[in-house]
Amino acid sequence: MMNNLHLNRLIVYTNNGEVAYDEKFHHGINIICGDNSSGKSTITHFIFFALGGEFNDFVPEARECQVVFAEILANDTIVTIKRYIEISDRTNNINARIAMHIFWGDYDESQNPPPNKYWQKFQYNTTPEKRSFSNVLFELLGLPEVKEENNITIHQILRLLYIDQESPTSSLFFYEEFDKQTTREAVSDLLLGVYNQDLYTLKLDLYHAEKQLEEVxxxxxxTKRFFQNAFSLNKEHLNTQIQNKEIEIQSLNEEILQIRSSIKEINYHSTDQLEFQKLQEQTSDKRIIVVNLQNEISILSNELVDSEFFIEALNDKYRALSNSVHTREFLGNIPLDYCPECLNKLIQTDNEHNCKLCKQSSDDSFGITQAKRMQLEIKFQIEESKKLLKFKNKNLTRLESSLEKNISELNDLQIRVNASIVDVRPFELEKLDSLNFQKGLAEGEILQFRTMLEQASIFEKLLEEKLTLDKNISSLKYRILTIQKIQKNLKKETISTIQTEGVYLLNNDFERQREFTSAEPKDLIIDFSNNLVYLKTDDTEKFKQYQKFSASSNFYLKISARFALYLASLKQGSMRFPRFIFADNMEDKGIEKERAQNFQNILIQRVNLLDPNKKSQLIYTTSYITDDLLHSEHIVGEYYTKDNPSLKHINK
Structure with a gap:
């Protein structure tokens, strides 16, 4: 179970800089209790907002606060989150998408950071140049980034972790006015553990391959539209044409030389010298272009090799850090009961954070936290390096095509220079004029064929690229289909586990709803796609619609389904639901006190049974607290009232 999230501490400051709320939370059950209108819901709103949720419907007291801190444990990494409560002067609304500041350490350390640590600011939206705070939190929680039709953010994840009062009982998710079915499907598949990291990568590769194929x-x-004659794109045909023209030019040169050799007197005209000089200058300029292109290609090729080695080195470093974290986690769990030197039994220390051997204070989480931070930075470097590598490859292809064309042109110029050395033309001879004219036409045709040959080379590469992409796309589609079949079976198994846990809560309800006590796992339908939960009954089959119960029973059904997700994650390690859930008010829609208290008791008993070592975290608020729970270790903070609200030092 490598997707765990825990809230260690929540701190809220007022606009005057005073502490409005500061409480530590523990693993396992956390209960915030108090009278109605005492500020319990406000605390859960702050938790939702601090963890990256979009929330702006704060009560007036909360609007008197300026910043909220949340110290969290994401898997084995402790980080502190900070988000400001910013009110717009124009609309008077809270900025629900404000940036998040992240510190790699606990809250106390974040208030006076050492020289080697600092706060980092991440915006809400992801851009090609910058990562968002959702990207960072996903990496910390070990969640793959879903970027199919929707870019799934941490807010969308929290919609299934937070049970609020404002959402209607018919809404399985935290309610949003503009909600997409595809988004709900992606979030549920991700948290159920159905969404496959390899499938995500394969789909992304398929998307890029299909996009690249369309461009090709x-x-x-x-190219075909411009060169409608098929022979215009045939390299073999064009090379043959060029060779024929070169033979023709050679024949013309021989004929020209024969005529000139018969002339007794040769006059070297200035025009001949000027043409020779001109050809030499053109050849020199063209040679410089070729050399520069060759140098550019050589440098770029070396850069490509360096980039590939650099990316591979980053991947090796990323894997090494992952192995280091896993090794540290494994070795940290090995009990050390005897001294390795004298083999005597070690004396236990009262402080669990002290070393069993030397009794000095140790922090196992520090190394893991640093490794996670370095992993995140390396991952960003890899992504940027891959983008740069793709750009360089395209540039190399362009340079190689240009080099091929310029080398051909240089060869033609050189032939003309060589010919001009012995080309002392007596222009008064009409035969020479005619031959030179034919020679010029042939040379022009060669230039044209050379240009067409360059385009034919590019066209040939395009055809090869198309063939490669077609094969790659077929392979990707086959692999995607294979994984999707596996996903289907895994989803069926996971849903069955959720149904079992949900029906357990329904079966143990007070006998207020006959259908609950007699329900079976297959009767509980949790439809993430359509955002609803219902119970199949005889009436469901008869009237082709799900049965509606009283408001209190509908509320009970909804929270049973939501907590079933959390309970199922304690049993099934393949789920990515982060073993963390928080609920605002365990009593709503007129549910009676005894029924609400009974639900709390059976829920706590079930959590203790499935999570005896308290690896998960459940936070909820209630006004219907039993005496036993009120004096238990589960309580967080005080019992709040209107005269003693949850938020302190608020100017009313």
Missing amino acids: KNEIRL
């Missing part, structure tokens, strides 16, 4: 096809279509 467009280039092929445009």
Whole structure:
């Protein structure tokens, strides 16, 4: 279970800089209790907001606060989160998408950071240049980033972790006015553990391959439209044409030389010298272009090799850090009861954070936290390096094509220079003029064929690229289909576990709803896609619609389904639900006190049974607290009242 989230501490400051709320939370059950209108809901709103949720419907007392801190434990990494409560002067609304500041350490250390640590600011939205705080939190929680039709944010994840009062009982998720079915499906698949990291990568590769294939096809279509004659794109045909023209030019040169050799007197005209000089200058300029292109290609090729080695080195470093974290976690769990030197039994220390051997204070989480932070930075470097590598490869292809064309042109110029050395033309001879004219036409045709040959080379590469992409796409689709079949079976198994836990809560309800006590796991339908939960009954089959119960029973059904997700995650390690859930008010919609208290008792008993070592965290608020729970270790803070609200030092 490597997707765990825990809230260690929540701190809220007022606009005057005073502490409005500061409480530590523990693993296992956490209960915030108090009278109605004492500020219990406000605390859960702050938790939702601090963890990255979009929330702006704060009560007036909460609007008197300026910043909220949350110290969290994400898997084995402790980080502190800070979000400001910013009110717009124009709309008077809270900025629900304000940036998040993250510190790699606990809250106390964040208030006076050492020189090697500092706060980092991350915006809400992800851009090609910058990562968002959702990207960071996903990495910490070991969640893959879902970027299919929707870019899933941490807010969307929290919609299934937070049970609020404002959402209607018909809404399984935290309610949003503009909600997409595809978003709910992606979030549920992710948290159920159905969404596969490899599938995400394969789909992303397929998306890029299909996009690249479409671009290649467009280039092929445009090239064919411009060169409608098929021979114009045939390299073998064009090379043959060039060779024929070169033979023709050679024959013309021989004929020209024969005519000139018969001339007794040769006059070297200035025009001949000027043409020779001109050809030499053109050849020199072209040679410089070729050399520069060769140098550019050489440098770029070396850069590509360096980039590939650099990316591979980063991947090795990322894997090494992962192995280091896993090794540290494994070795940290090995009990050390005897001294390795004298083999005597070690004396236990009262402080669990002290070393069993030397009794000095130790912090196992520090190394893991640093490794996680370095992993995150390396991952960002890898992504940027891959983008740069793709750009360089495209540039290399362009340079190679240009080099091929310029080398051909240089060869043609050199032939003309060589010919001009012995080319002292007596222009008064009409035969020479005619031959030179034919020679010029042939040379022009060669230039044209060279240009066409360059385009034919590009066209040939496009056809090869298309063939490679077609094969790659077929392979990707086959692998995606295979994984999806596995996903289907895993989802069926996970849903069955959730149904079992949900029906357990329904079966143990007070006998207020006959259908609850007789329900079976298969009767509980949790439809993430359509955002509803219902119970199949005889009436469901008869009237082709799900049965509606009283408001209190509908509320009981909803929270049973939501807590069933959390309980199922304690049993099934494949789920990515982060073994963390928080609920605002365990009594709503007129549910009676005894029924609400009974639900709390059976829920706590079930959690203790499934999570005896308290690896998960459950936070909820209630006004219907039993005497036993009121004096238990589960209580967080005081019992709040209107005269003693949850938020202190608020100016009313």
